[in-house]
Amino acid sequence: MAAKPILIIVDPQNDFIEGGSLAVSGAQKAMQELTDYLSTRLTLFDRIFVTQDFHPEDHCSFTEQGGTWPKHCVRETFGAEIFPPLKAVLDKCSGVEYCKKGQSKGRDQYSVFDVQNEEITNEDGKKIYDYLKSCEQFCVFMAGIAGDVCVLNTIKDLTQFVENGRIFVFKNFTASLDGGQKLDDYCKENSVNIFSV
Numbered sequence: 001m002a003a004k005p006i007l008i009i010v011d012p013q014n015d016f017i018e019g020g021s022l023a024v025s026g027a028q029k030a031m032q033e034l035t036d037y038l039s040t041r042l043t044l045f046d047r048i049f050v051t052q053d054f055h056p057e058d059h060c061s062f063t064e065q066g067g068t069w070p071k072h073c074v075r076e077t078f079g080a081e082i083f084p085p086l087k088a089v090l091d092k093c094s095g096v097e098y099c100k101k102g103q104s105k106g107r108d109q110y111s112v113f114d115v116q117n118e119e120i121t122n123e124d125g126k127k128i129y130d131y132l133k134s135c136e137q138f139c140v141f142m143a144g145i146a147g148d149v150c151v152l153n154t155i156k157d158l159t160q161f162v163e164n165g166r167i168f169v170f171k172n173f174t175a176s177l178d179g180g181q182k183l184d185d186y187c188k189e190n191s192v193n194i195f196s197v
């Protein structure tokens with residue numbers, strides 16, 4: 001049986017793109033290239049999961065609450081919405097699921113799985129996990145923002161339960177705060193395939 005190709009796009013949201021409140025350099029280019037790629041290849045993937053940071057107004061990760069990051073991806077705001085050109089392409093496909101994270105005021109979730117004590121604690125992360133488990137074999141392709149934060153943490157969680165699958169990272173569809181070094185290093189050390197198309 002052929003391995004099912006699955007795409008996970010991490011946080012392709014307006015606030016993480018140039019012009020947003022927590023913009024990552026190169027994010028617009030990466031998301032536009034991903035959009036162009038997908039516009040003719042949507043059917044390549046068996047399923048597409050899109051994760052979304054979806055914070056309350058007073059989330060603990062914001063600097064004004066003593067956290068690390070400027071206010072970003074507040075639910076029901078433009079900043080939390082998916083990069084519009086990408087959303088327009090994804091809307092043409094029925095196999096897309098949106099998975100929210102970071103919804104509790106007091107807890108941040110860089111990874112949609114938010115694995116603690118070997119348990120997945122986020123409901124939307126469980127949906128992805130259940131799907132992966134239902135596949136005899138799968139290949140997960142990763143893209144998104146930020147490569148050294150949420151993409152990296154999602155991959156780290158995935159590697160804990162991918163006995164029946166492999167992980168591939170689209171390097172040119174990923175934008176990192178550090179230019180990509182941490183993600184590159186992790187992939188090389190953990191036999192995760194990182195490549196450009």
Ligand SMILES: [Zn+2]
Binds near residue numbers: 061073102
């Ligand atoms: Zn966040």
